[in-house]
Amino acid sequence: MGRRLLVTGGAGFIGSNFVHHVVEHTDDEVIVLDKLTYAGNRASLAGLPEQRVELVVGDIADAALVDDLFGRVDAVVHYAAESHNDNSLNDPRPFLDTNIVGTYTLLEAARRHGTRFHHISTDEVYGDLELDDPARFTESTPYNPSSPYSSTKAGSDLLVRAWVRSFGVQATISNCSNNYGPYQHVEKFIPRQITNVIRDIRPKLYGKGENVRDWIHADDHSSAVLTILDKGEIGQTYLIGADGEKDNKTVVELILTLMGQPADAYDHVTDRAGHDLRYAIDSTKLRTELGWQPHYRDFEAGLAATIDWYRAHEDWWAPAKDGVEAFYATKGQ
Template sequence: MSRLLVTGGAGFIGSNFVHYVLANTDHTVTVLDKLTYAGNRASLAGLPEDRFELVVGDIQDAELVDGLVASHDAVVHYAAESHNDNSLNDPRPFLDTNIIGTYVLIEAARKHNTRFHHISTDEVYGDLELDDPNKFTSETPYNPSSPYSSTKAGSDLLVRAWVRSFGLQATISNCSNNYGPYQHVEKFIPRQITNVLRGERPKLYGTGENVRDWIHANDHSSAVLTILEKGVIGETYLIGADGEKNNKDVVEMILEGLGQPRDAYDHVNDRPGHDLRYAIDSSRLRNELGWEPQFSNFEAGLADTIAWYRENEAWWAPEKDATEAKYKSQGQ
């Protein structure tokens, strides 16, 4: 699997994976990315030209996809519309990219018998009560609550059906909430960090009690590479780093990490259908494939992320004003 095709590799999680692969393996990487607002050429700057190529295109373009899949040993499918707020305002792009785009890719992978790994999310499982002792496992029934999570659930089921019906050489991973470098400022953690860096107050949905199971993007990348190399075809692996924190605590930790009072934030209107809690049981990935996260301490990973945004304002500043204007129009 020396030649990897990474869809959505100019986005947040995909670009982190590309950096990780090129730094830690001998693989070559081709990124296929449409370069929508969430894709950024700057996230791929400085990569070795002899081992990396960017192809600008749409995963719904069957002719383009077929040619690329035919010339690669494996496909790692990150490309997705992924922002919940956007899915509530305009669901259609989520159907086009997450469902139709995935269909085009798995048809090409089936045709060329190409190894395929599908990146998904823990949000397909719905949410847990705050006091529920259980966590999501690969056996948890799907119960998506937004256009985003429902289209990701649909894409997962397509992959599973193609494995069973057509022998697609595929694995799936469902990961908890990522944080780290190159994440768009519309997302929760970078929005709060960049607000503070600009002298503005962070914004907290509702009371901030919603819990997310945070994982650093580098740890997600190492897990995906482990599954690609060692995973059993047809299986689903959950990726998590035991990083459960509620949103209020995260905002207060960001403020503290940037030398501000812990209560210097504003409450804004809660998101419709806002899931209460996500929690991942990643024991199968750890026990069967031997994976362990590097950033097992969320505070250390958050400090690393704060430092990156502090040092890379030129990367995030161009999108900041437009993002905040959009949120303001929505009362958030």
């Protein structure tokens, strides 16, 4: 029998992909703690064996609940976060409550119970790079967040580092590039464009579409996190990336081409405030020290598989689609 893991945010996009990955590739049992906000979805855990996956609906800032759950598990993987830049610009407060206070609550429980703790973070804590800059983010890149979302994630990372150093918490951190794949909410860039095409709505591209993201399939993120949980050195940070740099214009045009549409059948819309130019991850440390490699090395193949998933699971994404498009319409996006 394997471990029992607590996965916070395990009904969200990246968290649910991790739960599916754990069930498929290990003997571990999983307790999912998820608040089931709009970004969490019970349906993302549908079909998983009940004897191995338990869903607890609750808040990571609920200290009593968190303490009880920590007493039942061997390790914790902390995915739960408010994570949408646009939402953080509209109302920053939930990002403080979840990303800062929630992470603090979990760390205090890890401290009391001596529980192995892995903290999931983002490359957005490093700010952005110029489009013509040959550099990529590394574990030593200074933090330079640019939004309420990325600043609260940076703050949560620093809390983890402090609890390791000050209190001996057995924690590691990973900062990952942009994820794509199944179970991603339709407000996000790639699934929004895919579902637009399915619904015969023209895809939307912020500004000129020159902003570059370093894409990684969620299943590769999951395998990297398991590798760090098993082999990572306590107190260390590992960057997770799959060398998937693409500008947004290229991604939209590739989605259209893969879905049998003209590559230029999209609309330019008002750019996001403070839109970071470029993210790029150097995952050398993870690959050389822990021996991890991504499975989806071809972005086009991974994107095609993702398109197939959304085509086959309209029942999963359709309930949220109309509301998302109505919200963006009010912003001219």
